[in-house]
Amino acid sequence: MAQITLAKGINMGLRKAMESNPKVLVMGEDVGKLGGVFRVTDGLQKDFGEDRVIDTPLAESGIIGTAIGLALRGYRPVCEIQFDGFVYPAFDQIVSQLAKMRARALGKVSLPVVVRIPVGGGIGAVEHHSESNEAYFAHTAGLKVVVCSNPVDAYFMTQQAIATDDPVILYEPKRRYWEKADLDESLTLENATPLHQARVVREGTDITVAAYGPMVKTAMEAATAAAEEGKEIEVVDLRSLSPLDMPTLRASVEKTGRLVVVHEAPTFLGMGSEVAARVTEQCFYSLEAPVMRVGGFDTPYPPSRLEEDYLPDLDRILDAVDRSLAF
């Protein structure tokens, strides 16, 4: 049993995958000697060499485009995008090539490419360093989109994503990189929760709060606070945004009758809209209130001195919980 951070969990996951499969490559800007700006790839180049841990030119379309070529050649590239806001130059390669090539080939090629993206705000950064753009990719058929929220998931989900024959966008909640948890290293992938399964991280009876990535911790804090007032919140960590684990969500909502979805991304057409629409369609008669959405505002991510106002926090979650309960 070792105590690890979320960043370390990914690092260990990458290492495990690289050890067990020589085709696994790590590539991106500054992933080599520096170990990435968040040190997630720390030590990998030293141990696996420049041939497997590749500092690329400063061009994201090039990163994804060449990763596709490497995948066609039989490699399993794990690409690091330095910050959420810098994935857009690669958008075309991701959406038109990475996502669609398998269908184009009628299944005759697979692209086991993982795109790791540190996501979200709360670290006091400058513009473009705090965005939550998961909805773009979750809306894109052909991709799978997952988000880890804790060190143990980080460790396993990294390995699972790499093992998947589909392209996976793996979001890492950057402000939780330094959160710690115990990892039992004797556990293997077989012990892990399946990659595309949501997890009830706290049981409750009054209302369900669904969150993912950085917001899971916030939701848990809200649940603790609510419990003091006698309200029992069930917290669901969605983990996989595409595919979305509807059975877990449905079971929870059928039990509690109420749902609040929380994310940092702008609400308009954010993940919450899909969750709300789908849950409402499937649990129409179970819902005692409309699904409430708590998200970032429909503005560009603000300067960091405003981010505490912009980001959903415990209070805004509880406000939505109260509005739902009072409905």
Next chain:
Amino acid sequence: MAQITLAKGINMGLRKAMESNPKVLVMGEDVGKLGGVFRVTDGLQKDFGEDRVIDTPLAESGIIGTAIGLALRGYRPVCEIQFDGFVYPAFDQIVSQLAKMRARALGKVSLPVVVRIPVGGGIGAVEHHSESNEAYFAHTAGLKVVVCSNPVDAYFMTQQAIATDDPVILYEPKRRYWEKADLDESLTLENATPLHQARVVREGTDITVAAYGPMVKTAMEAATAAAEEGKEIEVVDLRSLSPLDMPTLRASVEKTGRLVVVHEAPTFLGMGSEVAARVTEQCFYSLEAPVMRVGGFDTPYPPSRLEEDYLPDLDRILDAVDRSLAF
């Protein structure tokens, strides 16, 4: 009164805008001598010169990036993206620059750039020529997103979009380019429906069907068919996706109690999810059934021999209508 096609409506709208404001430019691939692959810019270069109707190099990021620079210099560029699937190379410039620059400058600059995108399927084209990617842009704060569905709207919305000081993504339903309608040329912009207002295009009492762009015609056909069976569908042409005209939607749903949203884009996180989530939140007690979504499947746009199956048609709309009415 002249009969015009939708393509002609845009052409006339562009011409009007160029005549009334020398700062309006048209730029894109093949917009000059060829008049665009759909001939939407036909004759403009001949009349306004190469300085105002600019054939650009084959690089979409360059089109939007230089349009931003031109806008900073006081011009009002109207950019043509040749097909929906070719906007992605410009995604970074649109999402990180075009959408965010005004907020970055605390309002001290405006970017009156229009990005025209022929959208959607149904024309028997090869891959990347039939996509519906409006959700990406509607989810992007800082942009406005509108879709025309008929020649008269095309004429006015083009002019309105150009007159707007915000960046506007103007979607043009390519399979309706050749649809005809009468235009009263004596009408001025003051007579036009405001750009961001939805329109009830057919009144009905039993259920609301909300659609936009190419699907408005299909929805109207469904309404006609339903009427024969005694079901009165109210059809709402959303026209503006961002901002979304909630008052019009709400009024209709409060009247009918049921809503079906139709678009060509994949349903998962498509516009329908936002409409469903928001309408449900605001009309919870008016809804007698969950909002039903009819859209493209959650797959890449298929080869054209499958597109009739993929695209929502009259039958699939009526199926959803029936499911809603039977709920």
Next chain:
Amino acid sequence: MTDSAFADQAARGFRSSDRATPLVRPVSDEPDLVQLLTPEGERVHHPDYDIELSDEELRGLYRDLVLVRRVDTEATALQRQGELGIWASLLGQEAAQVGSGRALREDDYAFPTYREHGVAWCRGVDPLNLLGLFRGVNHGGWDPNEKNFHLYTIVIGAQTLHATGYAMGVQKDQAESAVIAYFGDGATSQGDVNEAFIYASVFNAPVVFFCQNNQWAISEPIEKQTRIPLYQRALGFGFPGVRVDGNDVLACLAVTKAALQNAREGSGPTLVEAYTYRMGAHTTSDDPTRYRLSDELESWKLKDPVQRMKAYLSRNGIADQAFFDALQKESDELALHVRKGCLEMPDPEPLSVFDHVYAEEHPLLAEEKEQFRAYLETFEGSH
């Protein structure tokens, strides 16, 4: 010839450092075109590039040119008859494609655009595979690894990065293969193509960038993309660029072979600009009379790649009338195969839209498929 223009380049500041010196020489401007066969079909020689071919090989190249053109003509006809949604003709570019395509070894890998029907032919891909895409029954769908010929890529320039990445993989495997990326003159303006140049040069990847400069990107003439000859683009990235007469199948073969060989030997990328002409419309949907003068076409007709080779073969007694007759027959049969195969191509099953999107399970998509199946069944009585 050792003191070629590239030596000058190097002297003027290319850091050769520890990297292997590229061996392909960019041609100087006088003549700025590598040519081994004049438009009249006369064999000429070039100091840097030459090639010795047997008569059989020469006839083989001519056969390729003829058959490729015939497939193209047939496909255009099929489109006119409504059997294809669209067709992108390679008319005029046969030599560039056959020359470069025949330069490839079996273990080399090609990344095409949407117009490389001639390369597909050389790789042994059945033309019907190509027609499937243009008919709209699939988006390509052949197995790229079967013939080392990637799927057609429609988004301009995207495949150049795939080719570069693939070449990086070849390099990691220490395999002795090379990769070729096809693209057009218009494509050189895309960020992706320039990024591919950067990745390829920085990693010294074994890739040949084969640009068919057919003078047009739909309606835009080459001047809208560059103000200098395209092969010189490579100078800015530190690898050699060479312009070859794209209507000369021998020169295309020789130059591409040399470039591929350099790539295999660790000398990194080369840009080959095949200077040619799009004799037809951009696609069957296009109307070139709106933007170019017929004079231009007429002058290029004099440089026709197929005629040129035929003149050479005839004049030098390399092929006789019997050969040409047999080829005519083979060509007719091929056209028949294409036509028949096209007409017989079944439409895909409606439910197949859900297939092959993911390699692994996706419950929501499975559910959607199930719902659609059930929906379709409700019509079953009525059909």
Next chain:
Amino acid sequence: MTDSAFADQAARGFRSSDRATPLVRPVSDEPDLVQLLTPEGERVHHPDYDIELSDEELRGLYRDLVLVRRVDTEATALQRQGELGIWASLLGQEAAQVGSGRALREDDYAFPTYREHGVAWCRGVDPLNLLGLFRGVNHGGWDPNEKNFHLYTIVIGAQTLHATGYAMGVQKDQAESAVIAYFGDGATSQGDVNEAFIYASVFNAPVVFFCQNNQWAISEPIEKQTRIPLYQRALGFGFPGVRVDGNDVLACLAVTKAALQNAREGSGPTLVEAYTYRMGAHTTSDDPTRYRLSDELESWKLKDPVQRMKAYLSRNGIADQAFFDALQKESDELALHVRKGCLEMPDPEPLSVFDHVYAEEHPLLAEEKEQFRAYLETFEGSH
């Protein structure tokens, strides 16, 4: 000097055609660096570039260098003290920025990255504007048109296209202004930057591409971006490239002036590579000891741009101790202004997050703002 390297280039195949011949000469490799002031502060001459400056102007440049460095040092200190979220230091790049910045005329327009504090200074932008961004009270927020200095752009390379578009607008206006786009060595790998080269050359836009090659893109050395000297990238696009000693304020001034003048006169773009060194960390968040040896830094310290100019001024009696003392005082006052202004900078109002997103009305956003206002009010009692 007319028979410079560019003439060779042209001879080797740049089509000069009907376009004006560019007048800026790329330097040949020996020496491959335009230098007017040696690291020891000795004035040297260059056949293509020279500049005559009055003593006052020379002192002015030195004053700029000193003050810009002082602002930078103060900002770094403020970051260490928790007053700024991050700071991107220009340490070592003062001459490149002041030299190019002072080459600009008032009507010229500059498009910076996030590190152009020295250029901002030359444009007359109050350093506090820059600090606002790094403190996180805004994303920039100054009025670009006030000083013809665009907002900082953080997405690598994006601004080069804005600059090119702006220059196209200048051209349409038939104005006699020029535009300058700043970017780093790493940025040259981005598609956008290469597309900017294409647009600028095809439209012959009056823009100078000013690349500060500080040898590093965070942890990646220049070899990860190119295998040839960066100024030669321009060759591939058909416009001149020139490498200047980026630690020599006089050479940077001279070369940039010439390039801007050529742009104004209709000769189109030039790429200027200012060969310099990032003496500090990438930003205050970075730890360069992880990836580079201190030797390298030590050797560059000998080329310090500020010391060099000081040595020149002293040695030639252009400035005396009184001047240096007065400058020291001015510098201290500026630091105080920066420090005081930073500490006094108010946090933005919570509701301001909704402002300036759109120029025109947006009912949903107005509604969201209203809801948030009401929500905030529920806390009002408790605060």
